[in-house]
Amino acid sequence: MLLIRCPYCEMDRPELEFRYGGEAHVARPVNPMAESDESWAEFLYMRTNPKGLHAERWRHTSGCGRFFNAIRHTVTDRFVVTYKAGEPRPEVKP
Amino acid sequence: MSDAALPAAGMLGGCTVRKADPAARFVLRGTAEVAAGASFGVALPSRLNRAEASDPRAALKLGPDEWLLIAADAAGDIPTAALQAQMEAALAALPHSLVDVSHRQMALLVEGPGAALTLNAAVPLDLSVEAFPVGMATRTIFEKAEIVLWRQGAEAFRIEVWRSFAPYVQALLAAVQAENEAAA
Numbered sequence A: 001m002l003l004i005r006c007p008y009c010e011m012d013r014p015e016l017e018f019r020y021g022g023e024a025h026v027a028r029p030v031n032p033m034a035e036s037d038e039s040w041a042e043f044l045y046m047r048t049n050p051k052g053l054h055a056e057r058w059r060h061t062s063g064c065g066r067f068f069n070a071i072r073h074t075v076t077d078r079f080v081v082t083y084k085a086g087e088p089r090p091e092v093k094p
Numbered sequence B: 001m002s003d004a005a006l007p008a009a010g011m012l013g014g015c016t017v018r019k020a021d022p023a024a025r026f027v028l029r030g031t032a033e034v035a036a037g038a039s040f041g042v043a044l045p046s047r048l049n050r051a052e053a054s055d056p057r058a059a060l061k062l063g064p065d066e067w068l069l070i071a072a073d074a075a076g077d078i079p080t081a082a083l084q085a086q087m088e089a090a091l092a093a094l095p096h097s098l099v100d101v102s103h104r105q106m107a108l109l110v111e112g113p114g115a116a117l118t119l120n121a122a123v124p125l126d127l128s129v130e131a132f133p134v135g136m137a138t139r140t141i142f143e144k145a146e147i148v149l150w151r152q153g154a155e156a157f158r159i160e161v162w163r164s165f166a167p168y169v170q171a172l173l174a175a176v177q178a179e180n181e182a183a184a
């Protein structure tokens, strides 16, 4: 079973306890009314979809309940690092 | 895994499953300051995934700002309203959320040398006493049901489960017990 380290529980926990939450560090525009249709659509729908390291949100739903961020390799499915929500994306090598 | 790591036939160990006494239950959300001033009757743990118990009261820290409070005072005399009023008075000056969930869930006690093995048929956590020590309590899953699992002793666990999921959990535990007994 895939184990994911929850940065709040500070434990490796089974994948079954978690839910995926999409790409991380996608900032909502401060003033949506000032956005053009194109830039709003860009924010809503367009994601980087990389082959390789991907920063993404996860929630420890059936655990401490917290959202956190993870850097996962989209080819190998390996979790390189997990970190608390609000922290900057760490520099990591694949 | 080598065969040596598996329990030999006859060493599976049995366990008993029974319903715990009725209890008052609350979910408290707030800061560490709220936890310190809760006036619940037992100190609220500051470490995540740990329980603090002094019979018949127990406090389980399930999230960074979330505690499950259990007051299993003598049956027939469950002090839900009085306890809630007492805690609300103590916390009046602090932003917090205190919700009575007494009727939402019930508890099952799984006890005996085979308790961890039986639970592990449905719980994906490492339940060895090194990884899940006595006094640890956490939300997790039991097959498709969400539960709170609290290790009260080396061979004693308490499952807090939502009432409508309880028959499912009980039936699965009974099936696993029967299989382990047949294998033993």
Ligand SMILES: [Zn+2]
Pocket: A006, A007, A008, A009, A010, A060, A063, A064, A065, A066
């Ligand atoms: Zn967690």
